[in-house]
Amino acid sequence: MANIKDVAKKAGVGIATVSRVINNSGYVKSETRLKIEKVIKEINYMPNEIARSMTLQKNNIVAFVLPNSTHLFFGELLYYVEEELFEYGYKVMICNSSEQLEKELVYLDMLKNNRVDALILLTNNDIEKYLDKNLRVISFDRRFEGVPYVASDNYQGGVMAAKKLLELGCKNFMFIGDDAQGDSTPVITEVTKRRIGFREYLHSVGIDNVVNIEYPLGNYMVSTEEVHDMLTGHMDVDGIFTISDAVAWAVIKELEKNGKRVPEDVKVIGFDGGRSFINLGKRITSIGQNPQLIAKAIGESISSFYNKSTVEDKIIPIYFSEGETA
C-alpha cells in the first residue's frame, strides 16, 4: 500500500507538503498542489488512518455500550445514534453487554486504551467505581457522579400518563415496572422517575392507593407467568401504566385472556412510543421517547468533549402517543 513517502518521492516534493495538501492546511503553491493531487490519484494513495490517529491522539470512534440491541427501543436508539454521529465524522462501535459488568468494563478499558474516543453507556450495573470524571463517558438514563448524562423526561412521562388515565375516568390505578428495591445495591435509574411522576401526580389529586408492581431491574421483557402473577388479585384496576410498550403488550394479552376488554374495561398506557408495535393488531397508547432527539443530544455531548470544558446534562422531552389501548 502506497504511503505518504511514495507520493512525495514520485511528486518530487517533501512529505510535509503532501501532508499539507491532504489536510488542506498551510500554504501550498497551487502548481505543487496539482502535481501532488495527480500523483495521489495515479498511485491510488489513501492516508493511513491508524498513523493519523497516532499523531492526533484521536480516532473518531465512539463505543455504544447497551444491554441488547435487539430490544426494540435500544435498537432504534442505536440506529439514530449511528446516523447522528456519522454526521460528526464519528463511527460507532457496538457492544451488547447483556447486562454483564465484565463486558462493559472491557469497553471502558478500550476508552482508556485510546481505542475509542468516547463511550455511550446504557447500563443498570454498578459501574460507578470504575468511572471518573475525566473519562469521556456519556450516560443514558442513568446518573453517575460527575458523568454527563442524557435522559428522556421520565418524570413528566409519568405525570402525563397519570393525567391521561384520570381524564379518561379511571379510578383504580396500577403501575408496573422494574425497580432496584430488592437489589443488594439499590440503584436509582432515571427510569424510576416514570413511577415517581405517575404516583406523585396521582397523590397530588388525592389518590394514594396505586397498586405498585415491581420486578427485578433490567428485565426488559416479562413472561406470561409473571404477568399473570402481577395481575392476580388486582382485576379491579382500570388504569394501568407500564414501564415499557413491551410490558404493556404482555399485560394487554393477559387482560384479554381474562375476559377484560382494552380499552373499554381497562386502559393501558405503555412507554417508548408504540412505534415498534404498529403491526401487533392494536396500537399501544404510549408515552413516547424520541430516539432521534436523544441521539442528537448525545452527538452534541460527545462533540462537546472536544470543544468545551464542560458537557451539560440533557433532558429530552417526551410526547403523548395516541393509540388504541387507552
Next chain:
Amino acid sequence: MANIKDVAKKAGVGIATVSRVINNSGYVKSETRLKIEKVIKEINYMPNEIARSMTLQKNNIVAFVLPNSTHLFFGELLYYVEEELFEYGYKVMICNSSEQLEKELVYLDMLKNNRVDALILLTNNDIEKYLDKNLRVISFDRRFEGVPYVASDNYQGGVMAAKKLLELGCKNFMFIGDDAQGDSTPVITEVTKRRIGFREYLHSVGIDNVVNIEYPLGNYMVSTEEVHDMLTGHMDVDGIFTISDAVAWAVIKELEKNGKRVPEDVKVIGFDGGRSFINLGKRITSIGQNPQLIAKAIGESISSFYNKSTVEDKIIPIYFSEGETA
C-alpha cells in the same frame, strides 16, 4: 497517561523488556517480570492500542455494513455477530447504510484506510466494481465475483416451504418477494433462491401455475396498500410463501381483513424463523434462518483472512419453524 517508557524508567529496565512482559513473549527473568508488573500496577499503565495497531498493522475492528439494524432479522444477526466476533477479540463497528451505496463506500474506504481489518457487507447495491479480491470483505446473502460469502440455504428453504404446503393439501400457490427483474441493473441475490427453490420443487411435481408477485428489491417491509394490490384477483390461492416474516405478517392481516381464515382457508409460510413475531398473537409458520450459526460462519471466515490463503464460501442450513399460520 503513562506509557511504556515511563514503566521502563521506573523499573530500571529497557522498553523492550517491558514489551516482552506485556505480550508474554521472549525470555524475561521472573524477577524482572515481577518488578515490571509491580510498576505497571503502580502507575496504572495500559498499552496504547493505537500505537500497537500502528506497528502490527492490525486493529481488530470489523465493520458490519447493513441496510438497517432495526430490521428484525438484521438486528438479530448484528447481535450474534458482535457476540461471536467478541470471542475472537474483534470489535464491531456498525454502519446502517439505509441502502445507500455512498455510505457503504465510506466504510469500504475505511477498510482501505486501515481503520478496520475487515468488512461484513450486507447489501443489494451494485458495489461490485469497488470491490477487489484482496480486500478483506465477507458478503452475506449476495455473491460478488471473488468475494467470499456466507448465506443461508435459501434454495432448500424454498423447497421446504413448497413441500410443507403440498403436504398440507394446498392446491393454488403464490410466492411474494422482492426481485431485481424490474431494475436497470439486474442483481441476483442469494435471497432470490427462495423463489427458485419454491417454484422448482412445485414444477418437479407438475405444478406450474404459481402466482408470482414481485416488488422492488430492498424494500424490507410492504405497506397495507401494496399487500392489498398483491392479493387482488388472487383470492383463490390457498398456499402462500413469502420472502420474510414481516411480509407474511402483512399478508395475514390483509387476508383476515378479507374474511379469510389463516391457516384454515389459506396457509402462509414466512421466512426468517418467526422468532421476532412471538408477541403478535399468532406465531408465524416460517422457514428459519439461524443467525447464530451465520454469525459463527462469518467469524470463521474473518479469522481465516489472517490464517489461511483462501476463505471458503459457506452455506448455512435452514430449519422448519412450526407456527400457527400453516
Next chain:
DNA sequence: TTGTAAGCGTTATCAC
C-alpha cells in the same frame, strides 16, 4: 512556500 526532523507509543531485530 517548502523540506528536514522530531515525535506519537508500540513491536521486533540484533547485538551484547
Next chain:
DNA sequence: GTGATAACGCTTACAA
C-alpha cells in the same frame, strides 16, 4: 536475558 534502535506512517514545528 536484556537494551538500543529501527521501523510503522503520519502531523507539525522550525529552518531555510
